[in-house]
Every structure is written in structure tokens, then in C-alpha cells.
Amino acid sequence: MTEKPEVVVIGAGPAGLTAGWELVKRDVPVTIIEGDSVVGGISRTAQREGWRFDIGGHRFFTKVPEVEKLWHEILPDEDFLLRPRSSRIYYNGKFFDYPLKAGNALGGLGLVEAARCIASYAAARIRPPQDQSNYENWLVARFGWRLYRTFFKTYTEKLWGVPVSEMPSDWAAQRIKSLSMMNAIVNAVLPKRNQKEITSLIEEFQYPKYGPGMMWETATDKIIKQGGRVVFEEKVRKIHHADGRATGVTTTVTGGYGPGAGAPESSRSDLGSEYQYQADEIISSMSFSSLVRVMDPPAPAHVLAAANALKYRDFLTIALVVPASAAFPDNWIYIHSPTVKVGRIQNFASWSPFLVKDGRTCLGLEYFVFEGDETWNASDEELVALGTKELVELGLIRAQQVEEGFVVRMPKAYPYYDLHYKKNVDIIRAWLAENTPNVHPVGRNGMHRYNNQDHSMLTAMLTVQNIIDGTKHDVWEVNVEEDYHEEVSSPARGIARS
Helix, strand or coil: CCCCCCEEEECCCHHHHHHHHHHHHCCCCEEEECCCCCCCHHHCEEEECCEEEECCCCCECCCCHHHHHHHHHHCCHHHEEEEECCEEEEECCEEEECCCCHHHHHHHHCHHHHHHHHHHHHHHHHCCCCCCCEHHHHHHHHHCHHHHHHHHHHHHHHHHCCCHHHCECCCHHHHCCCCCHHHHHHHHHCCHHHCCEEEEECCEEEEECCCHHHHHHHHHHHHHHCCCEEECCEEEEEEEEECCEEEEEEEEECCCCCCCCCCCCCCCCCCCCEEEEECCEEEECCCHHHHHHCEECCCCHHHHHHHHHCEEEEEEEEEEEEEHHHCCCCCEEEECCCCCCCCEEEEHHHHCHHHCCCCEEEEEEEEEECCCCHHHHCCHHHHHHHHHHHHHHCCCCCHHHCCEEEEEEEEEEEEECCCCHHHHHHHHHHHHHHHCCCEEECCHHHHCCCCCHHHHHHHHHHHHHHHHHCCCCCHHHCCCCCCCCCEEEEECCCCCCC
């Protein structure tokens, strides 16, 4: 390009801010529009009365060198902690390693149930379900019916709010590691010198000492210092397009930050006013369905129908302050008990001591909900009482140990994969490519794709290269590899095995 384009970025989460940072490094004019008053999206760090909460838990580990480099461009090395990785499943009063390990899982179940699980596993390997396009059959084929019902069905249905049989298997390879019972047997009997490499989970990960929001707050400051513009509390109402190109964005002011401001203003007299931003290129991390609905002129009826059919799962955290003695060593525990609503429990002190206060920790109970349902609409007081009751029921604390509690709600936390989502996404992609090829979806919600944080960042980095360098990266191919995200391989020589 002979001239640098004017770029508008929608959303100040990991993808949007990565795009902004990559653009200002190249001296490309950029305006980032954020509808909220804080940055980071689901990777923000919420703050309440001196406590900090990681929304969902974010391990800073990646197999993408470019992303690793960018993290350390934004934050100095001394702002990262190296934290031990630990997560377990809580089922029937016992803890199990997660991802599952054959010996640990079967040993914890007891001799009789372990034998039944092995028989069920063997039957599934010999005669797996023929149709593995739905998530239930995908799991059964790899674990057998008994292990599936024990370790996956309850939690998965808490997470998504629908029967597992009604879900496609698309996202499973990135999120579920198969129980490799056959490999465990082979490794036990073959000479170790014949093994070429060892595949294992990461044992440590990096973590910003004040939570992931520290990364994105610092990125925002750096973008502004480099000449970029970041506006807060402005909602995108229209994306204008004509003659096969998007031409600009209209926003409505919903809160107290001024246009181009990087810091809060004491007041704002233009609440409800509209602003227009001209754009040669638009990078969008707003939800894929919302992107379609703000097009001006409107998208055709069939495209709008596809957008309206896309679904999301929402999320809230109940953070309970308890004595440090009531904590557990894990980053989080998956709760498979069907008698409680909580799906996962974090111990924020296991992420960083800077998130908590001396002598106490904060346990974050995660509930997967639909915006507007009974749990979402409950008062904070009711939710704190619910979280306390469920922790006591699980035997993890005594009720009198809870000193105070806070609630953080996060809408559209997870793009939902129903049996028709791929067709709907393809309809939208085709219409955008034909009518607004200079609108570039990136990130998790921006692409309606269950990306990790690092993959969301990579889609933004590749998109900037496409815009500025004229490359032809297919960002829709990011995060389609089959290997488990937090698994690494290393040469076996010199490594002791237990």
C-alpha cells in the first residue's frame, strides 16, 4: 500500500488490543472502540474492595512464538510469575487428576468400578459409535460409556445447559484429552530407551502478577502513548457499507469517557450522542451475530436469520473470601456433582498472591448460565448465599469461614456450538466476503469460535499482516490442530520416568 489505511478496531479484548498494538507499532492510524468501561473482555481482571478476580482463569502458555514475544513486549519479565499448573475433578467426594490419567482415574474409582470402566472402554474401542458427529458419541468412542458418565456428562451439561447428545463434536479435540489407557500399558512394559519422545502436560505457566487484566490495561496505555486512540463506553450502532466496502462506524455514547480518551473523565455531557468514525479497514471482535445486525444497509433476511440463530453461554463468578487454610492447591477444580449448580471453583491465591490479601484467599465459584435466567437475575446477596451453601455441601469449607462475597457477571462468555452453528457461520462469512471484505472478524466472539486467548491474539496478528502487508493468511484456520493445547513433547533421553 502507498498510503497507510485508517483502521477502526471494535472491541478492546485480547484480539482487539493485539490488533491495535500491532498497528501502532507500524505507525498506522487506529481507533479502538470499546463498549465497556474496562478493557480485556473475558480476560479482564475484575476488582472489588482490593480483591482481584480472574474471569474464567487464564494460563499464559502458548505454542505460538509470536504470541509469546508479544506478551513480553507489553509486560516486562518481572511482571510475570511462573506458576505451577494444577487442576482436578471433584467427584463423589474424591479428587481426580485432570486431564485424566489412567492409573489415577481407575484407582480412585475402586477395584470393581475400575474393572467395569475398563470393560466399557474396551467395548467402545472394539465397537465405537458409528456417528461421532455429536459430542456424546465422540466422548463415548474415546472413553467408554461408564467413564463418560462419570467424568464428562454432568460437567458438560452444566457448562452448556443442553444434553451432550445435542452438541456437535467440533470443539472437542482442543478441550478434551483422550484417556490413553493403551499407551499407559505400552509404556509400562516396553524398554524406555525405545521411546523417542515424551508427551506430557505443561507443569508451569506464566501469569501476570495482578491478573490477565494487567496485560490488557498496559497494552491500552502503550497504544495511547504510541498515538492510537481508545474510546470507552461507546456502543457500535451501525457499520456503514456501500459499493462492496465498509466505509465507517457510528457509535452511541453510553457512559462517561470522552472520544479519544484513555482515562476516565469526571463527567460527560454527550451521553446518548452519536459519533462517526471513517474507516478504510475495520477489525471486529464484537460478537459475530451483533456484527451482522449493525450493518447499514441491513444484511438480507437469510443472513440476519443466520446471525440470530447463533447462541452464547453466559457466565458469572461468585467470589467468596475465606481463610487461607480453607484453600486448595489447584488453580481450579471441576465439580462433577449433580447435586450442586457450581461448575468450577478457582483458588485465586494459586494463580497469584497479588490477587488476595495476607492470611486469606478468595474462592471463585463459576456458574454457567443464560443471561436472564433465574441464576443470572438473582441478587448478589442471594448468589453469595448460594455459593456458600454449595461449598459447605461439597465439604470444602464451613459456612462461618466466609467473610464476604462478590459477584461478577459476564455475558456472551462462550460462543455456543449447536448442530447448525457451522452452517450459520458460513452464511455470514460468505455475505461479508462479498459485501464488506474490509471487515475482518477476529477473536473468540468475533468469529464465533472457541479460541483460547493466544489463538484469539494470533487471528488479530495475522489480520494486521493481511491488511498492511497484503498477505493472504486464512485466520479461520487458526486453532484447528488436533493436539491438546496444554500438552508438549520433549526428547525422552535423560528424563526420568515414574
